[in-house]
Amino acid sequence: MDELIDILDSDGNYTNKTAMKSEAHRKGWFHPTVHVWFYTMDGRVLIQQRSKTKDVFPLLWDVSVAGHIGAGEDIEISAVREIEEEIGLTITPEALEKIGVFKSIHRHSENLLDCEYHHAFLCELKVPLHKLTKQESEVEDLSLISLVQFSQEIWGLAHLQKYVPHSTEYYRAIVKAIKNRL
Template structure:
């Protein structure tokens, strides 16, 4: 779905301009997004398999919830909205812990350069996996994986290919932040 998003400079500052998401991806324009990593108190992380029709990383396993921040939309409100839309879970701002903003750039093909700043949150998952409702246009599957297993798979040359290729520093920052909350 195309939407109007804010334009950021290469340091992540808002420029006061907006652009359609499709144009930002075509031109490699930086824009803000949210990542919400949901975890359980017993050390499992909710991961989502991206729908196969997605233009970026189709079919790969990814952060629990991710999405673009609409033009002029509050970052936290965007995170709450995306969690509701993608997995049918109602949360509030008090459920979210922001752990940072991370620069990301990935050339998918000649007409798609994704340049984002991920506003990244943690949120404890307090409901059973079976109660979550996947947004079919975004999510192919949901799974809980232990932190240890995820770390091993991300370090494996074979198993890591099934995950979105974020920088390992990003993954390690997220996993360490979750471990501190357990």
């Protein structure tokens, strides 16, 4: 779905310009996104398998919930909205814990350059997996896996084609942040 988004400079600062998401991707303009990582107190992390119809990284496993921030939209409100849309869970902004902002650049093709600043949050998952409702157009599957298994898979050579290729720094920060809360 195309939407109006804010445009950032290469340092992540707002430029007071907006564009449609498709144009930002075509021209490689930086823009903000949200990433929400859900974890359980018994040491598991919720991962999402991207829909087979996604333009980028179809069927790869990724962050629990992710999405673009609408132009002028509050970051935490955007995160809450994306959570409800993608996994059918209603939370309050106070349940989110921001852990950082991560610069990401992915050239998918000549006409698709994803330049994003991911505003990353943690949130404790307090409901069983079967209570979540996946958004069919975005989410193929949901899985709770141990943080140990997740760590081994994102750093191991055996699963290079399983996960969206975020930077090692990004994945290490997520794992460390979750470990610190257990």
